[in-house]
Amino acid sequence: MKAVLLTGHGGPEMLRLGDAPDPVAAPGEVVVDIHAASVNAADYKVRLGNGRYRLARFPHILGRDFSGVVSALGPGVSDLALGDAVFGVTEQGVEGAYAEKIAVKAAIVARKPAGLGHVEAAALALTGLTALRAIEDTARLRAGETILIQGGAGGVAGFAIQLAKHLGARVITTASQGNHAYVRALGADRAIDYQAEDFAKTVRDCDVVFDTVGGEVQLRSYAVLKTGGRLVWIAPAPEGARPPRADVETLRPNVARDRAHLERILALLREGVVRPPAVTRFTLAQAAEAHRLSEGRHVRGKLVFAVR
Numbered sequence: 001m002k003a004v005l006l007t008g009h010g011g012p013e014m015l016r017l018g019d020a021p022d023p024v025a026a027p028g029e030v031v032v033d034i035h036a037a038s039v040n041a042a043d044y045k046v047r048l049g050n051g052r053y054r055l056a057r058f059p060h061i062l063g064r065d066f067s068g069v070v071s072a073l074g075p076g077v078s079d080l081a082l083g084d085a086v087f088g089v090t091e092q093g094v095e096g097a098y099a100e101k102i103a104v105k106a107a108i109v110a111r112k113p114a115g116l117g118h119v120e121a122a123a124l125a126l127t128g129l130t131a132l133r134a135i136e137d138t139a140r141l142r143a144g145e146t147i148l149i150q151g152g153a154g155g156v157a158g159f160a161i162q163l164a165k166h167l168g169a170r171v172i173t174t175a176s177q178g179n180h181a182y183v184r185a186l187g188a189d190r191a192i193d194y195q196a197e198d199f200a201k202t203v204r205d206c207d208v209v210f211d212t213v214g215g216e217v218q219l220r221s222y223a224v225l226k227t228g229g230r231l232v233w234i235a236p237a238p239e240g241a242r243p244p245r246a247d248v249e250t251l252r253p254n255v256a257r258d259r260a261h262l263e264r265i266l267a268l269l270r271e272g273v274v275r276p277p278a279v280t281r282f283t284l285a286q287a288a289e290a291h292r293l294s295e296g297r298h299v300r301g302k303l304v305f306a307v308r
């Protein structure tokens with residue numbers, strides 16, 4: 001099969017389309033013929049290889065979420081059939097979705113409804129799963145609470161805005177001016193242009209901060225929380241930094257994979273609570289270009305490979 005091979009740590013030029021062995025379905029696994037796979041910020045971090053993202057072996061196939069069609073069943077798989085359209089996210093610590101095929105545990109993929117395209121399903125899988133784990137399972141956001149979502153135009157935050165609004169929260173988000181119409185359409189009550197306004201000075205009494213930006217933005221976000229508030233983060237604070245307040249909780253979601261959360265994404269779609277993010281499409285051969293954009297950290301919505 002064809003796959004995007006990461007040939008070493010470094011710039012986007014370390015990615016090239018090449019041949020890789022076809023995956024085989026082990027017990028409990030299915031092989032999925034991938035129709036679409038999405039680009040996540042984690043991918044360029046793995047490519048660069050800093051800190052915990054350092055790989056021991058190359059070539060390596062990046063990519064975590066995908067949508068496609070089941071083309072082989074491993075021993076013991078009885079709840080999926082050949083030809084089923086499915087989508088999902090690889091297990092934590094496992095990658096390989098920038099490819100024409102992937103072997104994955106059947107228990108962590110879900111059937112994709114016919115009305116949802118492969119590109120949209122791939123765009124929703126890890127973003128939706130992460131937002132659900134962060135907002136529902138970790139922050140336990142409640143009706144009437146106020147949440148500040150940092151980086152509202154990104155993939156995870158876009159899902160989180162819609163979900164938080166649905167849960168009955170007041171939603172404040174940060175985005176550059178050009179993305180304000182986009183985040184408002186997702187449901188944000190207030191959009192802050194972080195280049196023109198210092199949120200740490202103008203926002204206060206939040207119950208929850210959901211930080212998808214990280215770095216200094218995370219440290220400065222503590223200022224907006226009320227006593228007893230929760231800061232939930234998925235992008236890290238600066239190395240060695242400690243939470244500056246003891247009267248609030250600092251929480252990191254465990255973004256574990258399972259079918260139930262993928263089905264929750266589908267239920268929210270069916271109910272019209274969420275819609276797929278803005279998507280920019282690429283082919284696998286354009287992986288380096290997609291990575292340049294992703295690493296720039298100003299993507300609106302998602303970058304997705306249309307694989308076949």
Ligand SMILES: NC(=O)c1ccc[n+]([C@@H]2O[C@H](COP(=O)([O-])OP(=O)(O)OC[C@H]3O[C@@H](n4cnc5c(N)ncnc54)[C@H](OP(=O)(O)O)[C@@H]3O)[C@@H](O)[C@H]2O)c1
Nearest residue numbers: 041042130151153154155156175176212234235255298299
């Ligand atoms: N399992 C996990 O823990 C997990 C899962 C998924 C993602 N993540 C992490 O979560 C982070 C977000 O990922 P993502 O894919 O959703 O989005 P992303 O591509 O990393 O973020 C892009 C967005 O961030 C916004 N942005 C950049 N700088 C900003 C700033 N200073 N203030 C406010 N917004 C800013 C940009 O909007 P503007 O152009 O408007 O600035 C852009 O839309 C990444 O670090 C990723 O690695 C973690």
